[in-house]
Amino acid sequence: MIIDKYVYTFSPDNSPIIEIEKGDSVVFKTIDCFSNQIYSDEQLISDVNYDKLNPSTGPVYIRNAEVGDIVVVNIVDISVSDHGVVSSLPEIGPLSDRCDLKTKIIRIEENIAYFNDLELSINPMIGVIGLAPQERSIPTGFPGKHGGNMDCKIITKGSTVYLPVNTPGGLLQIGDLHAVMGDGEVCGTGLEVAGKVTVKIDLIKQFEIKWPIVETNDKWYVITSASDYAIALKHASEVMQKLLEDAYGWDKTDVYLYMSLQGDVEICQGCKPCSVDLVLRLGIPKVNSKKRLIWSE
Structure with missing residues (x-):
């Protein structure tokens, strides 16, 4: 099953798109962290609607997932589009006072991203993945115990993510794919891309973890x-x-x-x-x- 509804918060009040069982597979179709608002080098981050940053696809309700359980997300595959965006951000990162605002559209072909005269091997990863928090809503651009915007480059094909369940059904959301990103993401963006994530869901009953x-x-x-x-x-x-x-x-x-x-x-x-x-x-x-x-x- 493929899902493609986008939300901008992790919240117990978000209505699930689908309900699945333990053992089911789901394909999350994602848009980039700018909600696909940037399509040329001439556009700057100042041109986009900030209310539409870091969309995630979902949520997905996992039947029998209860508070105190763990939702297990096995990442089966990640595919990305044929181009991505990297951008400097105002007042973000250690060199923001020494660099201009700039956008670069980067071509991706046969697992290679072309940055100026360099060829970069891509390693598609998930920037945003998590479950709903117990009570309050948290914007998808922020991390926490629920997961969220962890921007962790090891969350890629073949990895397994364990998330603590805070509300019935868990309410899994995924988004913010990067084709390339260095640890730290010093300018505030990786190579932001749209794509698809295929996952298989498991469930561990009554095993407490406090963080992903x-x-x-x-x-x-x-x-x-x-x-x-x-x-x-x-x-x-x-x-x-x-x-x-x-x-x-x-x-x-x-x-x-x-x-x-x-x-x-x-x-x-x-x-x-x-x-x-x-x-x-x-x-x-x-x-x-x-x-x-x-x-x-």
Whole structure:
């Protein structure tokens, strides 16, 4: 099934487009973070309607998803259009005072993005993915415990995203695809593209996580956000510590020592100054199939 309705908030009040069962697959058709408002190099970010930034497709209601469960999003495939947009933004990023506002339309052909005289291999990723928060509405341009605008380049084909359920049905939304993006996204945009995301949905009953988790082929990551790096790191470290305690059977201090030996802290979204919180991920390598940080009964 393919869905293509766009919303601009994560909210328990958003009406679902469809209802699905555990095990179902869904294709999310997305538009770019500018709602496809930019179509030439002459247009600047100042020309667009800011109320239509960071659209996400959805929401999707997952039957039997209840508060305290985890919605599991297996990313089967991501396809992107034949062009994308990168733009500098006013008063966002460390060099905004030294650079002009500028837009570049970038051609994409056979998995290559053509930037000036360089050929960049694309790695399509999902910038916005999440469930509804418990009560208030949160704009799709902002991250949080519900997921949202995490701008994390490891959320790509083959990854699995674990999201805590805050409201019945979960209400999954996906959008803001990037064909190319560096960690930190320093100017505030990646190569923003329209496209399609194919996912298969699973459900884990009564397994508490406080922040989104991402599983890749070789690592587990906790993704957190805050206005301050130290606070975001504290959140991620606490979640990872608890997961490792339960999976490995070690005490808190041994886990802490191990995290310092094997844990990698990476910045997903860090284009400061910016009103959007800094987003980081804390990753731990997989050691064997028996030591899973998240499991189902």
